[in-house]
Amino acid sequence: MKKIALSALFAAALLSSPVFAQSAAQAAKEPKAAKAAKAPKAAKADGTVYKLQPQLSTLGWLGKKVGGQHNGTIQFKDGDVLVKGNQIVGGTFVVDMNSMKNTDLTDAGYNAKLMGHLTSDDFFGVAKHPTATFKITNIAPIKGAAATANNATITGDLTVKGITSPITFPAKIGVNKDGLAAATGTATIDRTKYDVKYGSTLFGAAADKAIDNDFTMSFNVIAKK
Known part of the structure; x- marks a missing residue:
């Protein structure tokens, strides 16, 4: 006292x-x-900040299970791409988890049931964690990449359900003369690293009812100066 x-x-x-x-x-x-x-101002010294254009950018997801799969979309909420010269050198992106949709189930009842489960605490706990973020930590050029192929390997910190873990994936990135920075590619993510354990055989799920630990996110990012 x-x-x-x-x-x-x-x-x-x-x-x-x-x-x-x-x-x-x-x-x-x-x-x-x-x-x-x-x-x-210190950040600008390392490059020029381009603003993500959510209305022009797309983000798709695909999850697989025994005997089938589901896919859908989710929307970017905000983000910045850092450009130095004519090269993308960094970026930070925010995803709106409440915007997640399924696009393969045409039956409204089954669709609603699936989305209710995906947004619950069994999966992404959207009520408690309404956003996910990705921050680029390194971009390594792929030498000899064809003009239409992935030309960079991107590494960054992905935060889902408040848990941060690094991921690495290939992408095609570039900046054009019209002042647009773009990145396209597909990232494979191990959901169990973010406490998304439902249906995983690593945590007791039966093999004949298993959901793959990995899911993929395909992206097309557009940012303007």
Whole structure:
């Protein structure tokens, strides 16, 4: 109790001191100086930020199970692509988990049942985790890649259900003369690394009812300067 009381007295003394009051008043009068200290300008020194265009970009998913598969779409919410010269060198992307849809089930009842399960805590826990994010940490060129083939290997940190784990996948990336940065490809993701364990034989599911641990995300990202 004495330590708490002393801490409270020290905090009160600090807040009421002339030096603290003068510093606070000076900061309030100088908003421009405070803004100048923010990080974005330092980031721009490493390249030019292109803004993701969610309405032009697409993201598709495919999951397989014994005897079948399901596929659908999900939407980007926000994102930035970092460009240096005419090369993509980084990026951060936010996915809206509430936008997830199934596109192969035409029966409305079965479709709703599947989506209710996928958004539940058994799978992606969308109510608690409404977004997923991906941050590029490295881009390595693929030497000798054909003009129509994947030309880079992308590595980054994927966060799903609040859990972050790295993934690596090939993609075709580039920047054109019209000021558009684009990336297309397919990433394979091990769902069990993000606590999505339902139907996995690694966690007790019967082999004849198993759902593959890996699912794929196909993407077409468009960003503008």
